[in-house]
Amino acid sequence: MKLGFLVDLNLCMGCKACEVACKVENEVPLSSWRLRVKYIDIGAFPNTTREFTPLRCNHCESAPCERICPVSALHYLENGIVNVDSSRCIGCAGCMMACPYGAIYMDPESNTADKCTYCAHRIETGLMPACVVACPVEANIFGDIEDETSQISRYIMEHQSYGGGVQVRKPEKHTNPKHFYVGGGNISLNPLAHKRIEGYGLFNNITHLEEIGDPHHSILDRFLTPIFGGHHDHDKNEGFIDMPNSGKDKSHEKGGH
Numbered sequence: 001m002k003l004g005f006l007v008d009l010n011l012c013m014g015c016k017a018c019e020v021a022c023k024v025e026n027e028v029p030l031s032s033w034r035l036r037v038k039y040i041d042i043g044a045f046p047n048t049t050r051e052f053t054p055l056r057c058n059h060c061e062s063a064p065c066e067r068i069c070p071v072s073a074l075h076y077l078e079n080g081i082v083n084v085d086s087s088r089c090i091g092c093a094g095c096m097m098a099c100p101y102g103a104i105y106m107d108p109e110s111n112t113a114d115k116c117t118y119c120a121h122r123i124e125t126g127l128m129p130a131c132v133v134a135c136p137v138e139a140n141i142f143g144d145i146e147d148e149t150s151q152i153s154r155y156i157m158e159h160q161s162y163g164g165g166v167q168v169r170k171p172e173k174h175t176n177p178k179h180f181y182v183g184g185g186n187i188s189l190n191p192l193a194h195k196r197i198e199g200y201g202l203f204n205n206i207t208h209l210e211e212i213g214d215p216h217h218s219i220l221d222r223f224l225t226p227i228f229g230g231h232h233d234h235d236k237n238e239g240f241i242d243m244p245n246s247g248k249d250k251s252h253e254k255g256g257h
Helices: 017-026 064-068 093-097 130-134 151-159 219-228
Strands: 001-009 036-044 047-055 074-075 082-085 140-144 177-181
Touching: 017 036, 036 151, 064 093, 074 130, 093 140, 140 151, 151 177, 177 219
Parallel strands: 001 177
Antiparallel strands: 001 140, 036 047, 074 082
């Protein structure tokens, strides 16, 4: 038995339920992820679309992370999963540098490497990975790719000849990944195929202020003027001690609380 994963990008609607379920199930720390849903905008207004692509460990048949680990913390299970043994990991981060998919992170609490393991602890008990269960449109398909009658095997056979076929990320790395995509184009799977226009941010044109703020006003003065009323003298630029209320009796400041 060799387990594999397939995502139908025609169905994925970017709800990120899989991403949240993964974090909860595996107690993934903030600022880290085992599963991330990337999105890109394609086209020009008004003819635009937003494409979503869930990204996780590809559980490669020839995994660079497994080969480089000096203590065999990353190892293969009999079902093909590339698993992580945190008790053996020495935190050298070699696997992080070797992975061409950026799928491995360093746990800030244990200082050990971690990544998607297809929820191996759930599979042992006969359950599906958390992300598969959480997907409301059943875009995540998981199963034995060596079993011709399994859902994932039938899905692969049905889509190989049409609709863009079945694809994997970075096939030029020759890692033989067991994570497949259906319905995704080159722009969705290849980060170098989608370029941002120079001079533009995520939403609009990048501009610069000619000058920062009013040279006659400090940030504090902007709040003081409406409180005390009246027109603020730019040249004088009064502070607290020069305000009209500053001349009141200060006898209460002598002694007491």
